[in-house]
Amino acid sequence: MADSPIIAARALIKRYGKLEAVKGIDFAVERARCIGLLGPNGAGKTTTMRMVMGLATVSAGELTVFGVPVQKMDRQTKAKIGLVPQENSLDPDITVSENLAVYGRYYGLSAAVIAEQVPRLLAFMQLQGRASARVIQLSGGMKRRLVIARALIGDPELLILDEPTTGLDPQARVMIWKQLMELKKQGKTLLLTTHYMDEAQRLCDRIIVIDHGEILDEGTPGQLIARHVKGHVFEVQKPLPNGMADGSWDQEDIGDAILYYVQSPPDILNELPDDAVYLHRPANLEDVFLRLTGRKLRET
Amino acid sequence: MSLVPRGATYTTAVTWRQYLVWRKLLWSSLATNIANPILFLFAFGFGLGRFIDSIDGMTYLAFVVPGMIAYSAMFSASFETTIGSFSRYYMHRTWDATLATPVTLVELLLGEVVWAAVKSLLSALSVLAIGWVWGGIPSVSGALLALPVVFVASIGFACYGLVATSLARGYEFFSYFFTFWVTPMFVFSGVFFSIERFPPGVQVISWLLPMTHLIAVIRPLSAGLPLDPGWTLLHLGYLVALTVVAFLFAYAKIRRRIFD
Numbered sequence: 412m413a414d415s416p417i418i419a420a421r422a423l424i425k426r427y428g429k430l431e432a433v434k435g436i437d438f439a440v441e442r443a444r445c446i447g448l449l450g451p452n453g454a455g456k457t458t459t460m461r462m463v464m465g466l467a468t469v470s471a472g473e474l475t476v477f478g479v480p481v482q483k484m485d486r487q488t489k490a491k492i493g494l495v496p497q498e499n500s501l502d503p504d505i506t507v508s509e510n511l512a513v514y515g516r517y518y519g520l521s522a523a524v525i526a527e528q529v530p531r532l533l534a535f536m537q538l539q540g541r542a543s544a545r546v547i548q549l550s551g552g553m554k555r556r557l558v559i560a561r562a563l564i565g566d567p568e569l570l571i572l573d574e575p576t577t578g579l580d581p582q583a584r585v586m587i588w589k590q591l592m593e594l595k596k597q598g599k600t601l602l603l604t605t606h607y608m609d610e611a612q613r614l615c616d617r618i619i620v621i622d623h624g625e626i627l628d629e630g631t632p633g634q635l636i637a638r639h640v641k642g643h644v645f646e647v648q649k650p651l652p653n654g655m656a657d658g659s660w661d662q663e664d665i666g667d668a669i670l671y672y673v674q675s676p677p678d679i680l681n682e683l684p685d686d687a688v689y690l691h692r693p694a695n696l697e698d699v700f701l702r703l704t705g706r707k708l709r710e711t
Numbered sequence: 712m713s714l715v716p717r718g719a720t721y722t723t724a725v726t727w728r729q730y731l732v733w734r735k736l737l738w739s740s741l742a743t744n745i746a747n748p749i750l751f752l753f754a755f756g757f758g759l760g761r762f763i764d765s766i767d768g769m770t771y772l773a774f775v776v777p778g779m780i781a782y783s784a785m786f787s788a789s790f791e792t793t794i795g796s797f798s799r800y801y802m803h804r805t806w807d808a809t810l811a812t813p814v815t816l817v818e819l820l821l822g823e824v825v826w827a828a829v830k831s832l833l834s835a836l837s838v839l840a841i842g843w844v845w846g847g848i849p850s851v852s853g854a855l856l857a858l859p860v861v862f863v864a865s866i867g868f869a870c871y872g873l874v875a876t877s878l879a880r881g882y883e884f885f886s887y888f889f890t891f892w893v894t895p896m897f898v899f900s901g902v903f904f905s906i907e908r909f910p911p912g913v914q915v916i917s918w919l920l921p922m923t924h925l926i927a928v929i930r931p932l933s934a935g936l937p938l939d940p941g942w943t944l945l946h947l948g949y950l951v952a953l954t955v956v957a958f959l960f961a962y963a964k965i966r967r968r969i970f971d
């Protein structure tokens with residue numbers, strides 16, 4: 412069992428009535444890795460995570476967590492998973508530390524373990540000064556940190572993080588990244604979604620790009636960049652200089668400019684006329700994401 | 712392993728959470744628990760009671776106090792598993808958060824129901840205490856014996872509330888529940904006059920409502936009158952059966968709503 416993946420999905424499908432939110436995806440999450448699930452709004456990320464948690468039934472296909480099919484997930488298996496849901500779902504009627512204590516009870520922890528864990532987790536998420544505050548008195552960022560602390564109460568082996576840093580200031584994000592890296596070092600397995608490409612690039616060992624319920628590609632951030640956007644991007648303003656419009660380039664029209672993807676800058680610099688207006692930068696995950704999932708807005 | 716089944720610790724974990732909230736609102740809940748029966752008994756005892764000497768072989772006060780005990784227990788449980796549960800389920804999404812832990816849906820719902828029944832018991836107890844001070848409890852031992860019956864019936868009242876929650880799409884929905892379920896029990900279950908005053912057709916409606924059966928058992932108890940064992944079993948059987956059906960219905964419905 413040592414090498415079998417923590418999560419394994421085969422031809423996994425989720426239907427909501429007629430809508431197929433997840434359309435037969437295959438993926439695996441290996442132990443002590445951080446796997447990123449990236450995709451535009453409505454891609455099916457949350458749905459996939461809810462199926463892993465047993466919070467959404469599987470319509471078809473196979474999904475195992477710790478080797479157990481999710482339909483048969485027992486208490487011991489469930490206790491090994493912690494969830495940071497996309498929406499906070501904190502208990503507004505009780506205090507910060509009570510939120511953690513109640514959750515500890517839900518994980519079947521003894522009062523002694525809870526008494527020891529709560530201050531430790533508050534410190535871990537830098538909330539120690541807020542232990543007896545009501546949830547409504549917390550800022551958005553503090554609430555998010557509390558949700559992360561709550562997910563850790565049962566000392567889970569697998570952490571599922573649905574946009575853990577959305578709405579946080581840069582300081583809080585950096586702090587959470589540091590703590591997540593620490594958890595990974597401790598051997599915990601992370602499945603993460605985010606709309607911040609820098610976050611994915613920094614935290615994820617492997618990235619799965621998903622859209623309209625289908626996997627478009629997966630690999631390490633480096634592999635994805637090399638595969639889809641080479642190494643460098645030249646954004647050349649229209650009208651294009653002579654000789655640049657032919658099809659021999661790996662290029663993408665984005666309206667008032669064309670993006671050229673090249674292995675190394677000299678490849679294109681030698682061809683660009685002196686009067687060309689362009690911007691040069693190293694290619695990043697954002698380029699991969701936009702190239703794979705298109706540039707149109709997803710408000711449908 | 713302990714004698715208590717493992718699932719019970721998860722159910723009590725849910726109940727414990729409700730207790731934590733309640734503890735903070737202790738004074739306001741105590742105040743309503745005391746003020747409500749005083750106001751009602753004032754109205755019935757002074758108002759109606761003046762015109763009625765005795766009813767079904769007891770003073771009017773002895774008649775109305777067990778009715779009030781049943782009604783306050785019913786109202787308390789109904790409120791808890793409708794407005795209360797719906798807020799946790801729909802508005803705050805804490806049910807979702809709970810179900811992400813080892814707690815199962817059955818345990819979550821049982822935890823909600825048990826707590827609602829505990830709250831019902833507390834309101835019943837305060838009506839009992841005030842009714843006793845007022846002189847409306849001829850048999851204190853009988854009234855105390857009635858409390859477990861109130862608790863069992865309140866589990867049911869909580870389950871009927873859960874059925875409403877399982878169907879609700881917003882808070883407005885509960886106005887139906889209160890208008891077509893809670894208020895009819897106040898009117899038709901014999902809280903403040905005997906249901907024998909109703910024409911036979913209406914009495915059928917009365918006997919369909921669970922609170923009628925609860926009052927039929929606890930009124931003779933607190934009045935110190937004899938209970939017919941056969942009828943008592945029938946009343947209790949009806950209460951338990953309806954409770955089980957309601958719980959299973961609510962469970963199936965909520966399960967589909969959350970997981971599918």
Ligand SMILES: Nc1ncnc2c1ncn2[C@@H]1O[C@H](COP(=O)(O)OP(=O)(O)OP(=O)(O)O)[C@@H](O)[C@H]1O
Pocket residue numbers: 427430432450451452453454455456457458459497971
């Ligand atoms: N409970 C539900 N009932 C019906 N449709 C749903 C439900 N939950 C999600 N969907 C639909 O399933 C699709 C995938 O939604 P999902 O929440 O998984 O997207 P996502 O990738 O998490 O998006 P976002 O980045 O906006 O969080 C969407 O079309 C959404 O409208």
Ligand SMILES: [Mg+2]
Pocket residue numbers: 456457458497573
């Ligand atoms: Mg989502």
